[in-house]
Amino acid sequence: MATIKDVAKKAGLSVSTVSRFLNHHPYISDDKKERIQQAMDELNYAPSAIATQLRSKKCTTIGVLISRITNPFFSYLVDAIEKQAKEHGYQLLIMQTYDDPKAELKMLEYLKQQVVAGVIMTSIESDSQVIEDYSSYGPIVLCNEKLDGTEIPNISTNQEAISYEATNYLIQKGYHKIAYCTGGNLTIGGHGQQRTKGFERALSEHELSIKNKWIFKQVHNMEDGQKVAREILSLPKNDRPDAVFSGSDEVAIGIIQEVLQQGLHVPEDLAVLGFDNQPSTSIIAVPLTTINQPTTALGIEATKLMVALLEGVTYKVNKKELILSLIERKST
Amino acid sequence: MATIKDVAKKAGLSVSTVSRFLNHHPYISDDKKERIQQAMDELNYAPSAIATQLRSKKCTTIGVLISRITNPFFSYLVDAIEKQAKEHGYQLLIMQTYDDPKAELKMLEYLKQQVVAGVIMTSIESDSQVIEDYSSYGPIVLCNEKLDGTEIPNISTNQEAISYEATNYLIQKGYHKIAYCTGGNLTIGGHGQQRTKGFERALSEHELSIKNKWIFKQVHNMEDGQKVAREILSLPKNDRPDAVFSGSDEVAIGIIQEVLQQGLHVPEDLAVLGFDNQPSTSIIAVPLTTINQPTTALGIEATKLMVALLEGVTYKVNKKELILSLIERKST
DNA sequence: ATGAAAGCGCTAACAC
């Protein structure tokens, strides 16, 4: 590979002039510009990004932490982040955590080592203290997550409110025995805590109770959903929920599949409400009532905020687009 | 940020000793190891990856080019690549092209600038000559793509054969008027050329012809599929295909949706065969007959080959897993 | 076993 030195030699100029040319400085005579360009072309020169970075301390790679890219919510989020980042001249280093704090820590170490200039976290596994510590090495922006008691900036939606609204919607529709599915395990500060809060608030306002056996924790995919449906349907009629609020569309789809397979009907035998509005929810046998997340807006705002932080300017987050909405289809 | 110099000073040693410690060289006395470790801890030191890279010329970032991450085929591919890369100590720089050759070129420039050590291309927009030129700067591995007349290594499946097989399957089932959907435009060397070849071979062996109006080019998503279905259904009965072979599941799903919406039936009024076996194809109203791609194997093999190329060892691709298969469901 | 010193490819004062 040719270096800036080779170019300078070939053009009969000094490295600094070539460097100036590279960095679009003013005040270089046109004939020299031409000579440099020609030398570069002949040598097929490209500046070493590494050397530039070491010297100028400018890094244009943003780290993105996601739990799993195959989840449509995250792939759409990454899509939005990537497009926005590219627009500002940044690249994405992507890392899946699969909910493993070790992977998360690896990315945070990359921040410390300056492999990435900043990190957008779309999932959190570490303690807030750990993340706060690392934020001294570069900006960290939380996307669709929050960390109470910290100063870490975040872009997020009001999941508690929409959960409350969706639960009320179910109650108004006449469903009073509502089961609940969550990916977390109902610990405070854990996954889906906000959704759970909204759900519980709506129930208690209507003085409805929820039985322990109607609560399903650590359910994530279609198979889990099918299992949940089997459990529900095996309960005696008078003890059986008439609706399920699932914190995940995938689980909701599994539930619907299983109910239909048993020759029963949705929503007559069991109503199902999901969360995410994943692409496939509108095309299944019984289209799913679910909650739409402003995925693109979340990605765009998180990235804009990150870029602003990186470039030392202020950015006022546009909250108008960050709203969740209930999509009513056929499953409720 | 503390540097190696600071650590050396604090430990009362030279930078070279610290460097040796960092690189796990033998022959460092235990007491000095301890002193260094302690100094590092106190200073909260992390070596600058950039400086290390500039000096040692070792880069552990692999560039991955994909057309769009929101397409499940690609997100599953990236998932497999990321896991495999991580296992070997590499990271992924991901870039979507949205079929724009400019984006592709940007990644290839990153290869030239040593931002990435190698590039895995899961989609190709540039001329083979361009890609061959860039391959002198680092390994390029094609994944699920081929470039005839070049030496660029590739991991791919026999799409021609499965297309042939799937078309024969349709013919054997009694469908003799088969329409065809492709994301490309039927140019030689273009998108889906192999699939088209297999399709045509099967037709011509059975002396079946295909009318021009039964061919749909540049169709990509569900909406395109719905349009295709509308066009097909508006044809007079005697001139209407009885089956569609779609090069994309998404288009196939759109077709099914539209047929059902018009009160007609799949496969009675129109049989539909897709390509990809995307997750949602098994859960739609009429589960789709389609072709399964060995996504994980493609990703794993491409990454293993890339790592081998990067580390200068040979790797024999495991072709046993790289097989396509017809998944028969209810749409044919 | 440890240290001194050169230099990876580039940028940015500082001189002229």
Add this chain to the structure above:
DNA sequence: GTGTTAGCGCTTTCAT
């Protein structure tokens, strides 16, 4: 306008 030079933080000879 252009050249000289001193590093950025690290690895790696070459001494000792």
